[in-house]
Amino acid sequence: MVSYQLVIDCAAPERMARFWAGALRYTVEPPPGGFDTWRDYWRSLGVPEDELGEGDGSDSIVDPEGHGPRIWFQQVPEGKVAKNRFHLDVKVGGRREDVPLETRKARVDAEVERLVQAGASVVRVLSQSGVDHYAVAMVDPEGNEFDVV
Template identity: 60%
Template sequence: MSVRYQLVIDCADPDRQAHFWAAALGYELAPPPTGFATWDDYYRDLGLPEEALTGGADRISDPQGGGPAIWFQVVEDAKSVKNRLHIDIHASGDRADPIETRKKRVDAEADRLVGLGATITCVMYQEGIDHYAVGMKDPEGNEFDIN
């Protein structure tokens, strides 16, 4: 039996991260629970102190229900080492397509995400190997790949 889960990403600015990742993944900002106008209202009801509230969006969800929810949690410590877990965004299409076609799709997606605030860190390609990927960082420096 599978279990439901959400991915939690530590960050300094949950609203910015939520908007970036919603656009990157085709997700939506998750609405607050029924009966609450905002997530901050919900957190206040749970008893969280005002200084813990973000004032904006901090959760995203897959509008089709297939992917995990993602919660962006405020932490005081800045990211200092490489992620032990990262997201791979599959943009290349079918493996039966020529590598040059898949490379163009991956590069186009990388360019789109750069426009949203990501940075490219490396290109992973070796002549003769049927794989192409672009290593990137989100606006807060979390690593992810597009392949």
């Protein structure tokens, strides 16, 4: 069996972890047993203080149901400079076969509003007359692209 985690480079790992935990309905990963914070855990392993970043080190999120991958937000010094080569689709609308387009639009729009309130921004609406598809392209607080479908 292969397991994996998704790693997202960013400037503010804790902020990104909180945003994406809310967006994906994940939870911020608690520190390992016996440690009050992730910083305490990393210190116990000998990680130098200047490599620990800001805050308590809450920089990863997990699926509370245990199905999705762990996502780690890795602090890097450089900012985002180009379009993502891949992106996440936050799927809330429902299956085309089961849910009418107007209902999917309403669900997507409600989720977009929730994510805007959490710090995301709308880039554009992906919709064409006569096409049974509706999505909204967005960016997270650090400019990483994702779609709500």
